Amino acid sequence: MSEQGTPGRIPVVEKLLTANEQVAADNRDYFAARHVTVINIMASPGAGKTTLLLATIEALPERRIGVIEGDVASQIDAEKIAETGAPVVQINTGGACHLDAPMIRRALPALPLDDLEMVFVENVGNLICPVSFDLGQSYNVALLSIPEGDDKPYKYPGIFEAVDLVIVTKWDLHPYLDFDLDRFTELVHGLNPDAPVLCLSAKTGEGLRDWLHWLEARLG
Amino acid sequence: MHELPVTEDILRIVADHAQKAGATRVTHINLVIGELTSFIDDSIQFYFEMLSPGTPAEGATLRFQRVKTRFRCRQCTREFEPEGRNWTCPACGALGGDVIAGKEFYVESIEVT
Ligand SMILES: Nc1nc2c(ncn2[C@@H]2O[C@H](COP(=O)(O)OP(=O)(O)OP(=O)(O)O)[C@@H](O)[C@H]2O)c(=O)[nH]1
Ligand SMILES: [Mg+2]
Ligand SMILES: [Zn+2]
Numbered sequence: 001m002s003e004q005g006t007p008g009r010i011p012v013v014e015k016l017l018t019a020n021e022q023v024a025a026d027n028r029d030y031f032a033a034r035h036v037t038v039i040n041i042m043a044s045p046g047a048g049k050t051t052l053l054l055a056t057i058e059a060l061p062e063r064r065i066g067v068i069e070g071d072v073a074s075q076i077d078a079e080k081i082a083e084t085g086a087p088v089v090q091i092n093t094g095g096a097c098h099l100d101a102p103m104i105r106r107a108l109p110a111l112p113l114d115d116l117e118m119v120f121v122e123n124v125g126n127l128i129c130p131v132s133f134d135l136g137q138s139y140n141v142a143l144l145s146i147p148e149g150d151d152k153p154y155k156y157p158g159i160f161e162a163v164d165l166v167i168v169t170k171w172d173l174h175p176y177l178d179f180d181l182d183r184f185t186e187l188v189h190g191l192n193p194d195a196p197v198l199c200l201s202a203k204t205g206e207g208l209r210d211w212l213h214w215l216e217a218r219l220g
Numbered sequence: 221m222h223e224l225p226v227t228e229d230i231l232r233i234v235a236d237h238a239q240k241a242g243a244t245r246v247t248h249i250n251l252v253i254g255e256l257t258s259f260i261d262d263s264i265q266f267y268f269e270m271l272s273p274g275t276p277a278e279g280a281t282l283r284f285q286r287v288k289t290r291f292r293c294r295q296c297t298r299e300f301e302p303e304g305r306n307w308t309c310p311a312c313g314a315l316g317g318d319v320i321a322g323k324e325f326y327v328e329s330i331e332v333t
Binding site for chain 1: 307
């Protein structure tokens with residue numbers, strides 16, 4: 001009996017997915033050793049992530065920026081970024097709805113990190129799953145395009161609670177839609193009072209300057 | 221999709237603790253999952269049935285304890301559960317609060333013979 005141990009309940013209390021967190025911590029050290037600021041961009045499919053990255057790279061020609069593109073399949077976004085001349089690596093998750101830390105680690109050798117100041121990670125378009133997987137980023141940014149509606153914090157509180165900045169994209173469409181910015185901001189701040197909410201249009205350039213200021217303040 | 225690595229993690233943790241306890245059979249695995257995490261019971265169950273045969277967890281029943289999201293009001297410290305579009309503190313009327321529950325994701329205990 002004693003050799004078999006006692007039947008009954010054994011307390012465990014062990015967190016799940018710690019393997020991802022360990023790799024994320026390694027990635028974070030790796031970036032820190034090279035003084036690279038890493039920004040994880042999370043949003044729905046089509047919210048304007050790639051368009052914003054293209055506008056950002058164009059607006060900051062003196063900054064050494066690299067990009068990690070996450071998509072279920074295809075090289076489309078990486079090809080768009082490559083046209084700017086910025087170093088880019090495409091990760092195809094092969095069905096997974098989020099990036100994880102091991103995927104980032106495998107992608108790192110493809111980027112000239114010693115020569116970069118900043119890396120943007122475009123996560124897979126999804127408001128739910130990416131939040132649960134730390135990548136080793138320095139900052140999390142959520143994009144919400146105004147056609148998606150101002151009630152999204154109610155439905156996806158996890159992402160708005162987890163980020164350092166919220167950007168309302170496609171602001172040029174504001175006259176045509178009933179997006180209530182005050183209501184949206186109130187909900188975001190209800191969850192996360194520290195996250196600024198910025199509005200911009202990557203198409204017209206309106207509001208882009210506030211985003212660039214936010215970025216510059218986080219670089220050396 | 222991400223329930224696959226999660227289930228592998230569960231099996232590793234269970235095997236580890238069952239072995240330490242010298243248990244021959246694991247009858248129950250008690251999991252605690254916060255509502256704010258994106259993990260789905262049915263998918264974990266599905267992968268568990270696929271991966272557990274031949275491991276110490278074979279035949280065990282998975283029990284899922286779901287934890288509701290809870291806010292702590294930043295104005296008056298009252299704790300409450302937001303319901304749908306009602307994020308208002310029942311004590312003072314402030315909107316939202318610090319998330320104090322709903323992000324849990326762990327193996328709470330196992331039951332063995
Ligand atoms: N009107 C308007 N359209 C925009 C803006 N930004 C992006 N778009 C359009 O929105 C569509 C999707 O933009 P993307 O940048 O590809 O969006 P994404 O989030 O990278 O999409 P996925 O990577 O496929 O998830 C494209 O047709 C863009 O031209 C904007 O500021 N205003
Ligand atoms: Mg894109
Ligand atoms: Zn209150």
